[in-house]
Amino acid sequence: MAETSRTGLPASIDAVIELLSAHDYLAGRPLATVLFLALRMQRPLFLEGEAGVGKTEVAKVLAKALDRPLIRLQCYEGLDVASAVYEWNYPAQMLEIRLAEATGISDRDRLEHDLFSERHLIRRPVLQALQCEPGRAPVFLIDELDRTDEAFEAFLLEVLSDFQVSIPEFGTVKATEPPIVIVTSNRTREVHDALKRRCLYHWVDYPKAAEELAIIRRKVPGCNEQLSRQIVAYVQKIRTIDLFKNPGIAETIDWATALTELDRLALDPETIADTLGTLLKYQEDIARIQGGEGHKVLSEVKAELLAAG
Incomplete structure (x- = not known):
């Protein structure tokens, strides 16, 4: 069992590696180190890399391993504060106004206070991540941040630096216990330096052959060794x-x-041609590999594996 500190978090880099491995995520030491530091320093962790290299999985496995809730903000073009942070329950507010008119309430300050009270506040992922039960701060995954625009990035600066959100009609909501924040980017565009400065950073690369083989053995145990x-x-x-x-x-x-x-x-040209759609996602790439280039790669692979014994 991974060694933990009194906070329930891994007490060392080796403990991080062991914790993730126990949940089938094989992390290299550089990733384990920056993750350990992010947990210890209570800093957001910015993971950048190509799609499909396991960035999102870090947050999912960490939440499971630490027995914390996972709150996920899936980013997309046009994401705004109402969808990501909070919005007001306008139908309930309108009903409140009608009731006030019907009962003759004329105290505008009191009515405004009631309209913008906590019971009319709809919490979206960012606000949910800041308001948690004591001792169970969630893992907050801000996934594919590069899909949003710079305006939304700017809004996140307060969240990532102070773990708080300012709501004009309500006030400032600050986390009593900072969430564990994982931000991911596929680098379809550059994320602003101001946001990166608030985070620890790690580039998640494609695994080396030995690492990828170990992952296949762990994730697809029914796949034979050859x-x-x-x-x-x-x-x-x-x-x-x-x-x-x-x-x-x-x-x-x-x-x-x-x-x-x-x-x-074992691999053969026909099997590769029939199943390339599970490996490649663009027709141009599939056509190229189904042609002479793919046959050449397969011949090289078999020759190298035969030579290696």
Whole structure:
């Protein structure tokens, strides 16, 4: 069992590695180190890297391992404060006004206080992350931040630096216990330095062959050893080709799972052609690998594995 401190968090870098491994996430020491520091220093962690390399999974596994709620803000173009942070329950407020008119309440200050009270406040993910039960601060995942715009980034600065939100009609809501914040980006655009400065940073790269093989063994235990080695070697090689979108570890796992479901014991050109849709997501990439380039990669993989014994 991973060693924990009195706060219930991992007490060392090795404890972080052990904790994640117990929940089937194989983290390298650099990632474990920055995650340990983020937990110890109560700082948000900004994870950047290509899609499918396991950034989102860090937050999901961490929440499960620490037995904390996971609150996820999935970012997208046009995301605004009403969807991400809070909004007022306008129908309930209108009903309150009508009742006040019907009963003859004329105290405007009292009415305004009632209208913008906590019972009319609808909490979205950001506000939910700041208001938690004592001792169970959630893991707050701000996923794919690069999909939003700079205006929303600017709004998040207060959240990430002070763990609080200012609501004009209500006041400032500050977390009594800071959430564990994980921010991810696929780097489709550059995130502003002002936001990055408030976080610890780590680039999540594609795994090396030995790491990817260990992940396949853990995630797809039914995949036989020969096929696992061929899959990893094949994926590692096609990542060196100039594709529109290289496959991530998520796609490698999907491909290994699909081939296991089909009871395949080794790669062959026909099997690869039939199942490339689980590995590659663009027709141009599939067409390229189904052609001569894919056959060449398979021949190289088999020769190298044979030479390695």
